[in-house]
Amino acid sequence: MVRPVDLPTPSLLLDLPVLCNNLATMGRRMAEHGIALRPHLKTAKSAEVAMLATEGQSGGITVSTVAEALAFAGHGFKDITYAVGIVPGKLEPLAPLLAKGVKITLLTDNAAMARAVTDKAAALGVVFDVMLEIDTGGHRAGVLPDSAELLEVGRILHEGPGTRLAGVLTHAGHSYHCRSRDEIKTVAWAEREGLVHAAERLRAAGLPCPVVSAGSTPTAMCGEDYSGITEMRPGVYMFMDVHQLLLGVCSAQDLALSVLATVIGHNRPADKLLIDAGALALSKDVSANELMADIGYGVVCDAATARPIANLFVTDVSQEHGMCAVTDDTLWDRLPVGSKVRIMPNHACITAACHEAYHVVDHGEVIDKWKRFGGW
Amino acid sequence: MVRPVDLPTPSLLLDLPVLCNNLATMGRRMAEHGIALRPHLKTAKSAEVAMLATEGQSGGITVSTVAEALAFAGHGFKDITYAVGIVPGKLEPLAPLLAKGVKITLLTDNAAMARAVTDKAAALGVVFDVMLEIDTGGHRAGVLPDSAELLEVGRILHEGPGTRLAGVLTHAGHSYHCRSRDEIKTVAWAEREGLVHAAERLRAAGLPCPVVSAGSTPTAMCGEDYSGITEMRPGVYMFMDVHQLLLGVCSAQDLALSVLATVIGHNRPADKLLIDAGALALSKDVSANELMADIGYGVVCDAATARPIANLFVTDVSQEHGMCAVTDDTLWDRLPVGSKVRIMPNHACITAACHEAYHVVDHGEVIDKWKRFGGW
Secondary structure, eight states: OOOGGGSOSSEEEEEHHHHHHHHHHHHHHHHHTTOEEOOBTTTTOOHHHHHHHHTTSOOOEEESSHHHHHHHHHTTOOEEEEOSOOOGGGHHHHHHHHHTTOEEEEEEOOHHHHHHHHHHHHHTTOOEEEEEEBOSSOOSSOBOTTOHHHHHHHHHHHHSTTEEEEEEEOOOGGGGGOSSHHHHHHHHHHHHHHHHHHHHHHHHTTOOOOEEEEOOHHHHHHOSOOTTOOEEOOOGGGTOOHHHHHHTSSOGGGOOEEEEEEEEEEETTTTEEEESOOHHHHOSOOGGGGTSTTOTTOEEEETTTOOEEEEEEOOEEOSSOEEEEOOOTTHHHHSOTTOEEEEEOSOHHHHHTTOSEEEEEETTEEEEEEEOOOOO | OOOGGGSOSSEEEEEHHHHHHHHHHHHHHHHHTTOEEOOBTTTTOOHHHHHHHHTTSOOOEEESSHHHHHHHHHTTOOEEEEOSOOOGGGHHHHHHHHHTTOEEEEEEOOHHHHHHHHHHHHHHTOOEEEEEEBOSSOOSSOBOTTOHHHHHHHHHHHHSTTEEEEEEEOOOGGGGGOSSHHHHHHHHHHHHHHHHHHHHHHHHTTOOOOEEEEOOHHHHHHOSOOTTOOEEOOOGGGTOOHHHHHHTSSOGGGOOEEEEEEEEEEETTTTEEEESOOHHHHOSOOGGGGTSTTOTTOEEEETTTOOEEEEEEOOEEOSSOEEEEOOOTTHHHHSOTTOEEEEEOSOHHHHHTTOSEEEEEETTEEEEEEEOOOOO
C-alpha cells in the first residue's frame, strides 16, 4: 500500500471521494434546475476525470485549447465546445474531427471573425456550430446583450456557408472577484438576464438560438434562477480550491486537490519554514489573497489528514522553494526538516497545470496515477 | 521556410543569436574574473541549451530538481550541483548516478540534515559531495556566515561516512529586488563578503573548502570584485527577461525568449485587446511590476521585429486569455483580430516552464524545436 506521504515531492494529489462528491453535488444541482451540465475540462485536463464528470450527463464537454479538443476527441468524447474566441488559424487541426463524427462548437464575438471563420470552414469543406459570446458583466470578451453587433454577428453565423449559429454563451468570470455568496447571486442574476435577453433578441430577429450556455463555478453553485438557460459550463467545482472556499462556494472538506511537499529547511533567524514546492509546483497564482490577506500561495495542511495547520501559509515562493512564515514556535518540532505537508492551492486550475499527473488518493491510499494533457 | 508567425499559438520562441550572445557575454565576464561558470539550468531545462551554455567551460552545471539531474546526466553531463537543500528522501534516485561516474554535489544548511544525509548516503554505499549553504542576505535558506552552525554542519559533512564537505554556496536571490545597478553592486559585495568569510572560517577550523560558489544573474553581471569566489551559478542570463532589463542587467536586444500569441478579440467597449496567451502560456509572474508599475504579465511586441509596441502590456490574464488595455486607438487597425504579437515575459524561468519546447528562431526563421524537461 502506497500512502500519499510515501510519494516523491512535490506531487499533485487528487482525493477521489472528494472529487466524486463534488461531481455529484453539481450534477444534482443542475438536474434540479433542469439544465444540461457541460463540464469545463480546462481545470482537469484528464480523460479519467472527464469520464467521471460526464457520467449520467449528455457527454458534452467544454475545453479551452485546441490541444484539449484533440486529446478528448481521441478519448472518445463526441460533443466538444471550444470556449475561447476562435480565429481562422485554429480551424485546420479541428476540421478533421468533424469528419470523424465529433461535434466541435466554436465561439466568436465579432463580425470580422464570424465572416473569416465561416469562409475558412467552407474552404475546408466543413460546417462548424458557433456560439455567439455575450458579455454579461465580465468585460473580458463578448458582445453586449443590447448591442447591434449581436444581430449582425448572429446573422453572419447563421447565413455563412461554413457555420451554424448554435446559440449564445457567456462566462461570468467576474464572479471570482465577489466578496460573498450574496454578491455571487447578483452576478448569477445578471448573467442569466443578459444571456437570456441576447437569446430572445436573436429569436425575435428570426435567428435560431437553441443553446443558452452560462457558467462559472460560483454562479453554478449559488444562482437561484436559471430559467431560459439550457446548459452550464463550470470547471473548478470538480476540485474546488481555497479561492472557492473563501468565496463561500464550498466547504473545507470539498477541496480535492493538494500538493504534497517536503519540509526542506528551517530558517530560524528569519522565522521561515522552507518546502520544496515553489512557483513551479504551486504556480504564482495569489487570487485568494483578494479575500484573505496574507494567504500567499496556499494553505499548509497536515500531510496525512489534509487539515490546515493554524496560521501556516506559503507566504513567498521562488522557483523550487516555498517559504512559510512561522509565528508559532511549536511548529519547528511539529514539522521537522524531512517531514511532509500538503498545500491547498489558491486556484486549482493553475496549480494543476504545473503537474503532469494526478496521484489519485482514496481513503489514505494512492490507488492510481492519471495523466494530464498539456500544451496547446 | 517557417517564420515565427507561421507557428500555432501560443508558442515559445527562443532567438538563437541572442541566446549565443548572452552566453558569450557571461562566459567572457567570468573568464575575465578567473571564475568557473557553472550555469544554472533551471531556466532552460534543455539539453541543447545546456550544450551551448557549457561550451568552452568546465562542463559543470547547476540544477534545481532531481528530475533535471537525471535528465542532464542522461545527456552526458558529469558534474551536477543540485542547488536546493537536500533531504534524505531524495538520495535514492540520485545515488545510482554516482556509480555511473556522474559527480552529484548536494546542498544543506543544518546539522540534522547533514547527519541524516551522510548516514543515508553511507547506507546507499555512496559518498556525496555536499556544499554548505550560506545566507548572505537573501534570508531564504543557509546558515549565517558568523554562526556556530557553520562549523558544526561543516564538521558533520567532513567527518560523515557518506559525505565530503565540498565548499560553501550562496544565492543572492534578493538581487532581484534591487532598484538599480548600484544596489545590485552592493548586494554582490555583500554576497562575496559573507561567502568568503564563511569559507575562511571553515578553513581556519581545519575544514576543507575547495569550492566557493556564488551566483545570481544580477550579481554575476554587475559585481566588481569576486576575489575568493571560485565559481558562479547564474541561470536567467541565457534568456534575460523584462525584469532583468528593468534592473539594468541587460539591454532590450538581449531578450532571447518570447511567447508568440494571436489577437483573438477586440473588446472595444472595455478598451481591451485579447490574446490567446494567458496564465498558462505566460505564467502569473508579475515580478517586473516591482520596477515598473502596470507592466502586468509582459510587454507586447511586434511579432516580426520583436520590438515593443508603445504602451501595450498584458494587463490581466485568465487561464487562456491575455487582456491588453488599449490607450491608443490606432492599435485596433494595426493589430486586427487574427494578427500575431510576441510577449516578452517578466520572468523567463517561470514563463518557459509553461511550455514543452522552444521554437528556435535564427534571423527570422524557425530552424529547430528543442524539448524542455518538466516535473521533479
